Amino acid sequence: DAGVIQSPRHEVTEMGQEVTLRCKPISGHDYLFWYRQTMMRGLELLIYFNNNVPIDDSGMPEDRFSAKMPNASFSTLKIQPSEPRDSAVYFCASSFSFLRQGATEAFFGQGTRLTVV
Amino acid sequence: SQQGEEDPQALSIQEGENATMNCSYKTSINNLQWYRQNSGRGLVHLILIRSNEREKHSGRLRVTLDTSKKSSSLLITASRAADTASYFCATGLAGKSTFGDGTTLTVKP
Numbered sequence: 001d002a003g004v005i006q007s008p009r010h011e012v013t014e015m016g017q018e019v020t021l022r023c024k025p026i027s028g029h030d031y032l033f034w035y036r037q038t039m040m041r042g043l044e045l046l047i048y049f050n051n052n053v054p055i056d057d058s059g060m061p062e063d064r065f066s067a068k069m070p071n072a073s074f075s076t077l078k079i080q081p082s083e084p085r086d087s088a089v090y091f092c093a094s095s096f097s098f099l100r101q102g103a104t105e106a107f108f109g110q111g112t113r114l115t116v117v
Numbered sequence: 118s119q120q121g122e123e124d125p126q127a128l129s130i131q132e133g134e135n136a137t138m139n140c141s142y143k144t145s146i147n148n149l150q151w152y153r154q155n156s157g158r159g160l161v162h163l164i165l166i167r168s169n170e171r172e173k174h175s176g177r178l179r180v181t182l183d184t185s186k187k188s189s190s191l192l193i194t195a196s197r198a199a200d201t202a203s204y205f206c207a208t209g210l211a212g213k214s215t216f217g218d219g220t221t222l223t224v225k226p
Contacts, residue, residue, distance in 0.1 A: 106162065
């Protein structure tokens with residue numbers, strides 16, 4: 001497997017524009033996570049899915065952020081409208097559940113560096 | 118919050134020395150994981166220790182877990198310049214992993 005694949009790797013957009021980040025998790029993994037990393041806030045969990053169902057979206061900062069997982073092999077994180085303070089590196093990660101202990105180690109994609117000007 | 122908090126925030130050592138990083142957390146966990154992040158890259162999983170385990174080894178890595186103190190430590194022995202990176206602990210519960218702010222390790226050749 002090629003690992004978690006994110007696209008694009010870099011995105012520069014103007015304030016107010018819609019931004020869509022994409023993620024392909026590792027085949028067979030049933031958990032998918034979206035994280036955001038900034039110098040100020042560190043690594044923040046935005047939302048995570050289990051078997052394509054959103055489980056916890058309490059980390060989504062505002063209604064401008066939305067995430068979907070239409071099937072087991074694809075997820076999107078959308079920001080509409082984007083703002084300069086959304087500039088960050090966005091990571092997608094996937095993992096699989098183990099017995100009753102929930103997800104095990106997460107495998108991260110290379111991230112999407114988003115710059116909103 | 119069950120967020121892990123790493124200590125120290127930054128650590129600078131000479132090649133060959135050992136590096137120890139600590140992680141504290143607040144609530145019950147199923148497991149605790151350590152990750153490494155090289156500059157500009159994604160996080161890479163290093164080791165996972167379950168709540169019923171006290172110590173785990175993987176190559177030059179040694180992880181301990183003390184659930185009574187809600188703390189864990191990561192020891193890297195015989196460090197190398199290539200170990201220079203940020204190290205994060207993540208506490209896992211019911212599928213959700215929460216990361217601390219990380220320890221930045223610099224290993225000088």
